[in-house]
Amino acid sequence: MSDAETSEPVPEPAPVDPVAVEEQPRSLISAAIAMAAILMFAALGGEVVGNIIAGTATKRDPILAVALLLNIALILIGWRHHNEVTEQIAEHAEAAKRAKLLASRDPLTGFLNRRALASEAGDLINKAGARNKVVAMFVIDLDSFKYVNDLNGHHIGDFLLREVGKRIVETMPGSALCARLGGDEFAAAFQFDAANPSAVDAIADELIERVSQPFMIENQSIQTSASVGVARSDHDCNSVETLLRRADIAMYAAKRQGKNRAVWFDGSMERLLEERNRVEAGMRQGIPAGEFAPYYEPQVDLMTGRLHGFEVLARWEHPEQGVIMPDQFITVAEECGLIAELSECVMRRAFIEGRDWDPQISLSVNISPAQLKDPWLAQKIIKLLTETNFPANRLEIEITETALFDNLGIAQSIITSLKNQGIRVALDDFGTGYSSLAHLRALPFDRIKIDRSFVTSINKDSESAAIVDAITRLGTSLGMPITAEGIEDEKIADILKGLGNMAGQGWHFGKPMAIGKTRRMLADLDMLTARSSEEIAKEAMEELRKLRRTG
Template identity: 50%
Template sequence: MTVEPAVPKEWNRSEGAKRDVLAGGIVVAAILLFVGTGSSVMQSVVRTIAGFGGGTDRVLATMLILNIALILFGWRRYDDLNREIRERTAAEKRARYLADTDPLTGYLNRRALLAQGQALIARAASEHRHVALFLLDLDHFKTVNDIHGHVAGDRVLQIAAERISAILPPSATKARLGGDEFVAMLVFEPAARPDIEALAGQLVTALEEPVPYDARRIRIGCSLGIALATEASATMETLVRQADIAMYHCKDEGRNRYIWFQTGMEMAVQVRNQIENGIREGMPRGEFIPYFEPQVDIASGRLIGFEMLMRWDSPEYGMILPERFIPVAEESGLIGELSLHVIREAMESAKAWDPAVSLAVNISPQQLKDPWFSQKLTKLLVETGFPASQLEVEITESSLFENLPLVRSIVTSLKNQGVSLALDDFGTGYSSLSHLRALPFDRIKIDRSFITAMRGSADAQAIVVAIMRLGESLAMPITAEGVEDEATAIELTRLGCTKGQGWHYGRAMSADDTAAMLAERGLLRAPMLPAGGTEEPLRKTA
């Protein structure tokens, strides 16, 4: 038999009021009775003590004692009522605070912001003033939780809230929408827009500063979108949506900045959402496929490998280059799943290649924030049967800046599996020499921007020469990207570059075209035969 839990009765204000009135009436009656009988009883008591009377009337004495008891009861009830009122008032105030406040930062929550913000807009409009709504999103906050833990993430949020409060005026309405999103609303005179922009710039600068935590310094940053309300008809829902659109525009522009909302941004958000939905729906349908760009030995022209590039073969829009969808995949957190999906397809195709032909794959900076990335890639090698010795993982230099210890752990694990490592886009990141010393790279890839500018820029050529000499001193071979003509190839050969890729050697090809090229050059593995069997030649059928 199921026993229903006891549900406490709700406080009935009318019943409580009736009891309070009844108690009050009793006390008033007791006081009147005391006034009426008390004087007579007290006179009798005094006469008896003085020896002039025969004693007090017992009935009157009893009534007096009863009156005193009732008065004491009333006083106690009055005191209890006052205490109950104080406790109830404090409890209601605490409940309102909890209902309206984010417990981690002390800011308003979303519900309270929408209510108070709408009243703020109406009041500002009546005074012919404007309202600016800041929507601030911490950059890479998910990585903080993934790498340092949720306790560290909470501390980062608290520090961010403290920095926001230190910069904004006390009159600003501040709220945390949830996660790592903060909102601030400021009322200002129409001519004071530069002051609003100055505050936004100060917020971006303040949140760029690393957050100290447990002997570490956690780097964040922020993207800040600003929406403007000039009339009472503006709604909080519209303002928050517009500021959110501007904030995502900041992220597309490179983060660590602020941007005012503009009408044209809505179309960009719609396009972004279409791309994100297309990625989610296209992966299981096999729309994302690998293409392969040849890599050759510059001196001999011999084909020695391919770099895998991603393509989106959309049934609606046709072949889409990675520049269109990779940034959206990174921003939406889909890049890890998408990259491994296409790498699997590339390995399935490449396991038919000659062992002398390598496969190079690019790894997104977001994937290097995943502590399990090495295990995921190793799992792909095992499941596809692709030799680890034929795989080269390319890591961009800029992705090493945030968490070098984690990257070191990942690349060391890959090296232990036999995978080769290349430092991609060398010269465009930070602390290049320290990275080459700290991580076990096998190869350096010069960014194509230096190669394409080499013939017309003495500075670019000097950088290429310096990288070549650095590679020689570290015994690391050099790959040049963006080789587009014979003259550049000849110059790179003279400088000692061993490996090149670019339009001069061929554009990226589909898996079928790549297999056809390798077959022409005799660079496909011989087909495997059943044990004890022989390969039967294909016969032409009628």
């Protein structure tokens, strides 16, 4: 398998049972009483028997006979008590052994639990240091366990965890420590030669390959995969907690890199995590403080040049760092569960700012894949429209095609609810997903948005041009309007005009703008009322404060 350390660990000394220690004096006392009774029995019995044999009975003999009988009873009682105490000591010792085992083991898999791993891994690191070895720590997380659990039930999930545990044991060196950290997360630690990390890579690769093989559970094939983070104890790692934390950080890096792989920890990962935590902390303060604002990217009719709407994009107007772009905070918001709150905050402000614009101006809002898992999403959006008095027919919700892959059932329910209220729904990033035509057939979309990756390269890449042309023809045949994203110059706009009637957006028509610049643009086009952008912003903040007070 590998030349990683395979020698058996030195067994720990047997644990001392405090209850057994407490019972030992009682056992000694009962044994002493029984021994004294035996000695007395020998003395009394010798005298009585001797008198009887010699025929020299005395007046004391009846008394001695009664004492002898009492002595026999005392011997029996003392011996019985001694046996009972001995049995209790043995039972307490066995119970203490079972309690220690239960306290250190995961009941489902029999693996060490987190606390026991911390203790035993510390000993393993010390032994490795004495032998000029290094300890590798794996943190192993199943990639699709929640899906398996939700689809098949918890009993199948538990069975899968036990079977994964067996494959982990089969892959690890014989002396490895295996633990279940909780849920579908495992850990394993073993010694290896610091000069030969390829042995660790071989074990990690074999583990990933084994776990990815199908499991036969109740006559059905269940398949999963694992993301593995690997850390080593010799790189300025002074504790088991640090080693586990680094392996955990590496495991999440493996998740971000596409799952079903092993990744070694390096210092840059920790710095990225610190930055991510800083962004999360800033967002938790910034969202209720109103620091996240809608910016508006113009959408125009390519044939006439008429402005017909804006796509709403989030920007973080940080009080110290200025405007922060979404690629620096959206992923963090999705990971830490803030995306729904962020999206609702930005939508509320956009609806308030846009309700006095020309009725022909629509707002397009992109929904995160994480939000699409929420079965109450449609109701939340409708509630926002009601509270801000923004017309439903002026709102278009954009759903990315890749977001539909795991959530098609919920997406159908959400889209139907939105459309029942007069809200339009667009399929965003069309052409980049898994089954574009199937989604168009299964869901009642109102618009197709061509992904910018095809549009920006349309005049340089013949394949991109062919894809854009095909999507345009498809939209025409389905009677479905088309919007092309990423129009950066006039040449791209002219090519798109030649393909047919469609809308477009991109830097050629204007970059995303804050409310002040947006209102000036609309004022020049005579497409808004006389309210100032300062009044609109003040009203939006007042609405936000009111919502926080009542919520």
